Amino acid sequence: MKKTTVPNTLSLKNSALNPIVLLILFGVLLYACGPEEPVRIGLITGTVGHMADVEITARYAIQMAVDQCNETGGIHGRRVELLVRDKQQNADDAVKDVKELIAQRIDAMIGPLSSSIALSILPSLNQYRMTTVSPTAISPLLAGRDDYFFRVCPSSKDLSRLTAEYQIRLGNMRHIAIAYHGGNPSFCEPFIEAFQNKFHADGGTIVTKIAFIPNEGRSFFQVAEALLREEPDSILIIANAMDSAILCQQIRKINSLVKITISSWGATQRFIELGGRAIEGVTLATAMDLNSPLPRYQEFRKNFLERYQHEPNIFNFYPYNAAQVVLTALKAQKKGQSLKAVLLSIGKFDGLQGKIIFDAYGDVKKAAFMRIIRDQKFAEPE
Template identity: 50%
Template structure:
């Protein structure tokens, strides 16, 4: 009991002495006074504190300086090997050009931009590994992917990590109108599919279409076909047969086309990558050199013409991209791209450059502590190579024009 009273008295004594009597804090039988402690150890003790504080300040300055010089990291993910590599290769080259031009101008706020490239191989497991590697590398944003199937796979991982992706070419409607971390500079499939259907309805003698499509990018091909069919049938047309190929099947294109041609049709619609479109055209022309053939936007690359040769003459395509555009920004980009890579950028190169400029512009204008997604949507409107890129609240865009082109003398020529 005495011990408890003694503790209470000591506490009362301490409370009375704070701010009034420094020695009162320590003038107990078993402790020395503060003054004695200071005189005996003060010079060393307080000198050490001063040195510690100075060291921490210096380290903080060095850390800030190093962080200010650390490059901005941007990821790029696309298929750069295999059958659909053309999209990814053109996209990669265009993004690299944009990054190099940015660094040549001094970077962003004096910091260089570093591009980290991942190949998704158009494989669902590999694209997850690729995106997770970019997230772990602490990238500011991911540019890509280039196909709709890959975008569907990675979006949940982007949302979980709050890492933004800006895709150059993905157009599936399944990602439209969603408040997520997936943005794109290419419109959803609705515009091109509807325009294509309406163009075919205006064409003489085309009322029944046979459709051949690839299953390797179903999020795109089946969505595009659904919209095309709805508009074409509403206008009085028919889809007489639908033939899907790929994804684990081992049929040759000769077998696929031979089986498809037994159906009744006025024209053939192909929804596939550029290589597959070209090979299918070769097989069709062997049976009927005059068959009307049209493509969805996905296959309409320079690779299609290169592989197709004479078999693709007269084929029509629909895109939001005009190769004959006289826009000065597009002409400058095309000149630099041709000088460096010795080939046309095509729509994947143009859209990838636009996506890179969106990311770089948003980084340059981002407020302190602001997420890059907020920065992009706050700016809202960006200058693209062929007109304005205007984002809605969900990161979806609309392009001002849609074009119909026809292959003539190994070139895409705009006819509408």
């Protein structure tokens, strides 16, 4: 009798499913072996308003630092991703942007550059324990706080005191008129207060203080007229590079001899480009040496110049330092450790021009010095 072979339907069914099962397993393995989640850094910046020119160029320096990190393997093999939010100089929008970035599970933040925006987002940073490192928010109102805000720049109080000391010591600025940008009171008002206290203590007199906002009310020429009406021997301008340069030009149309000094806010190459001959002899206090021969700075300068075709300034210098501080801390961070704790435990970071040393409140104190515009350059005073 012929033997009948009954097919093993279970085996056939299993063999039919094997390719599908294998495909699923293969996909799971691929996912498991795939690239890790990127390290996300949020950046609060702005492309409109009175800080737009410096904030756009600051972003270039931060992106360069991130790209250099990725080119050398990222952070423990994980790629670094920069998530940018444009606050447009609006405090309410900045708070929303911070919360949105936190919802996207960022690991750290850089920014903001503006002191007023930094003050507005501070409660949210503390609420969510999100650490940020600001390049240039230098208002003294941000100093001495046990919070999640760090900065790599000196306080404006140190710079304004140095400005006052220098002008009094020089002897040709005794009766000064002050013009300041009314749209940034958190920077301007503490700067004026510190300057005024030191200037008065050393025998100087402030003859007038005028707040201005471009395109709102008085023209630059009218501001210049109002400043010179009190017959000062000198003028202090606290504003961004463009407004400082334009105001210098209008002052020179009326008076070619009055001495002019500006705040570090305006100390960029744009100030020189726009000011022309009108800014020759203008002085300012800064904590960055544009002519530093230090190898670390010169390498940064070379790379920045090749990449963006213009010389770096303070608003590239400090943002690059801030990015390097954040990247260094993220590399050193251990599981379960807050970034704030890492920053404070390291305490001392390599900067482009020496060490960046944080105190217990995330503030730095760095020596500042005076510069003068001579032959279209930031030069040492004689």
